[in-house]
Structures are given as C-alpha cells and as structure tokens.
Amino acid sequence: MRDRLVVLYRGNRPPATALIERLADTVYATEEELHYLLPGADVLLAWVNITPAIREAWPDDPHKAPRWVHASSAGVDSFLFPALVDDPQVVLTNARGVYEQPTAEYVLGLILSLAKDFPGTWEHQRRREWRPRPSDSITGRTVLVWGTGPIGRAIARLLRAVGMRVSGAGRAPRTDDPDFGTVHGGATLRSALTEADYVVLAAPLTQGTRGMVDAPVLAAMKPGARLINVGRGGLVDEEALVDHLAAGRLAGAALDVFAQEPLPAESPLWNMPGVMISPHTAGETTSEREALVEVFLDNLTRHIEGRPLRNVVDKRRGYVVDGTHPA
Known part of the structure; x- marks a missing residue:
C-alpha cells in the first residue's frame, strides 16, 4: 500500500x-x-x-x-x-x-559590501556624483561566526580563504576545530565579541538561542563592529540593535532575517545608515x-x-x- x-x-x-x-x-x-x-x-x-x-x-x-x-x-x-x-x-x-555554500557566498558578499560601501557607491552613481573615497580592507579582519553547524562552517571556510581571521561561538568550546580553530563558549565569548570586526549569526532558532544577541551582548561588541544575521530574526533583540546603531556604537549591520517577516514598513531599520536589508534570501539560488x-x-x-x-x-x-x- x-x-x-x-x-x-x-x-x-x-x-x-x-x-x-x-x-x-x-x-x-x-x-x-x-x-x-x-x-x-x-x-x-x-x-x-x-x-x-x-x-x-x-x-x-x-x-x-x-x-x-x-x-x-x-x-x-x-x-x-x-x-x-x-x-x-x-x-x-x-x-x-x-543552503550551506550559497549562504557562505552571500555572507562574503555582505562583508565586502559593508567594507567597500557598495550601497554608497551605487547611490553616488544614481546621482551622477564623482566621489573617490577609501574603503576598508577585509584581509586580516576578525570574524566571529556564532553558530557552528554546516552553514556556519561553510561561512568560516570561505572567509578564511579570503584572508579573514575566523573563530566560532557554540555550545562546546574547543581550540582544535578544523574549520574555526577556536570555538568560544560562555567563558570566552565576551572577550571574543570585543575583538571581532564582524559578528555573523548562523545559529538555529531554539529556546536556548532566542534573543541571544541582546543589549548586553551588543554592548560587549567592539566599537565600530558590524553585525550580520543570516540565521533567524529571533536571535536578535531588534530594539536593542536599533539603539546601538543609532548611538553609533556599531558601524553597521546586514540583516537577512527578522523577528517579523516581511519587515514592517515602519521599522526604523529600513532607513538607518550603514544597514543593509535583504528579504530572507541569503541561501536562495x-x-x-x-x-x-x-x-x-x-x-x-x-x-x-x-x-x-x-x-x-x-x-x-x-x-x-x-x-x-x-x-
């Protein structure tokens, strides 16, 4: 049957x-x-x-x-x-x-877009403005990938390949991981946050991870760092993120997922400087x-x-x- x-x-x-x-x-x-x-x-x-x-x-x-x-x-x-x-x-x-490799490629694209300010370049082009300006290098920059599953591992491998310094954050701390090298747990996570130029969220949404990036975590991040979320919107306290972006503590964010999707038109995230919004498409090809x-x-x-x-x-x-x- x-x-x-x-x-x-x-x-x-x-x-x-x-x-x-x-x-x-x-x-x-x-x-x-x-x-x-x-x-x-x-x-x-x-x-x-x-x-x-x-x-x-x-x-x-x-x-x-x-x-x-x-x-x-x-x-x-x-x-x-x-x-x-x-x-x-x-x-x-x-x-x-x-979704592993497409998401990793998307994260690399987001990091390059933030570092090189491609949105600003395209806006100057739209206005027919010639504005030469320097941009950040990503080589040697520090990335903390929060989430050590298959997607996080694919991200780590690709970012290492372009010369970035990568570590992970997960449930089981260790120093000999084949993809991350060091995986930080509760005891060393805060110090890792203070050193990371980019924090990439690739964790699943569970009872243990919901709201894990809250105001104290955002406050622990390195001033001028950037947050990238390709995991789930529920990982982040969005109100706290808006506050930290508005205060200028973070240089920017690239967000592909949100607590409410589609992202409401009234969300302040749409118009914040240095913020890139995409409609949950990081893994789509x-x-x-x-x-x-x-x-x-x-x-x-x-x-x-x-x-x-x-x-x-x-x-x-x-x-x-x-x-x-x-x-």
Whole structure:
C-alpha cells in the first residue's frame, strides 16, 4: 500500500511533481486547506518554510498525524511545537546540504559590501556624483561566526580563504576545530565579541538561542563592529540593535532575517545608515528548488525502501546532529 503524501505549498508547487506522484499518493494543500487534508497523511512535505499552518492543522489524534515531516529549509523552528516534538513516532528531516555554500557566498558578499560601501557607491552613481573615497580592507579582519553547524562552517571556510581571521561561538568550546580553530563558549565569548570586526549569526532558532544577541551582548561588541544575521530574526533583540546603531556604537549591520517577516514598513531599520536589508534570501539560488526536491526525493525513496533517512533533526535540540562535529 502506497503512502499518502501531503505537499504543503504557497504559490508554486515543487518541481518534479511527476516523480513525486510516482512514488506516493500525493495531494497538494495550501495553508488554508491543510487543516482538512493533513489528518491521515503518512508524510508531509512542507514546501512552505515559515508558517503557523502546520501547528494549527496538526491532528489532535496522534494516530492521524503523519509519521514523517520533511522541511524544505535548513531552519525548523516553525516545526518545533509540542505535539510534533513530543511524539516519538514523528520523524522530522530538513534540507541540510542545500543552503550551506550559497549562504557562505552571500555572507562574503555582505562583508565586502559593508567594507567597500557598495550601497554608497551605487547611490553616488544614481546621482551622477564623482566621489573617490577609501574603503576598508577585509584581509586580516576578525570574524566571529556564532553558530557552528554546516552553514556556519561553510561561512568560516570561505572567509578564511579570503584572508579573514575566523573563530566560532557554540555550545562546546574547543581550540582544535578544523574549520574555526577556536570555538568560544560562555567563558570566552565576551572577550571574543570585543575583538571581532564582524559578528555573523548562523545559529538555529531554539529556546536556548532566542534573543541571544541582546543589549548586553551588543554592548560587549567592539566599537565600530558590524553585525550580520543570516540565521533567524529571533536571535536578535531588534530594539536593542536599533539603539546601538543609532548611538553609533556599531558601524553597521546586514540583516537577512527578522523577528517579523516581511519587515514592517515602519521599522526604523529600513532607513538607518550603514544597514543593509535583504528579504530572507541569503541561501536562495536559481537552482534552489531543484536541489531541494532532490533531497526530498532521495529521502522519499529511502522511506519507501525502509532505509535510514538523511538529515534527521534532533527535535529537542532543533537541528541535525550527526556526530561529525560538536555543536
């Protein structure tokens, strides 16, 4: 008997629907329809990343809940509600492997844009103004990457390759990490913040990381440093960030994620000097959709054949734990 698969989508369905339908009895649900179509499903493919619809549509009867949920994203905070997390029969997987290198490239682009003030150059071009001016060098600058998972590691490797001095911040302090060298924990984190020219956030959003970049952390950062967030908006106290930017303690920020998305038009972040805003696109590429569905199809084949799934999320921690590197 074939599995019943529900594909949650918004706007466009995933590519390769013919292949998906060949492997499972497939129905497609919008966020509004999910409440009616999810009960009794064996598998849920969430082609929508951040949505309350899954929590709201989750069956009260655990026997009617899907046994496997696949997130077409790296972050899974939208999926970590009690009914799913507490049910040991529900396996959660994600799209680990798709977003690492694109996000690392995006971070390098953001650092170069901030250091070279490309937005200012483009504004002078728009005004037809010829304004030669010096810019910062990134070679030898210090970067603290907060989040030592696969995305943080890809960022660290690329920034090291262009001559930046990189360390990490994570749950398990160490001095011999292959990608970061030193990974700072609670005892040395503040001193690392005082030395970093750039602080890059690449951590998942969990109960332990929510609001981790608060006013005291921002105050501990090196004067003139820049903050880059490609993790989750909930990692940062945005009001405190606005205050520190307005006071001139930080030189700028590049923000791809926000506590509320889309970022409200009235947010002061839109017009603050030295701040770059992007609409949660750090990991997106023109080939993203094909790569995402390839990961799911591989896992769907494994599921049908009874083989172990890839990218199984530790639902208590909120991310994939594979034992390759400490967190």
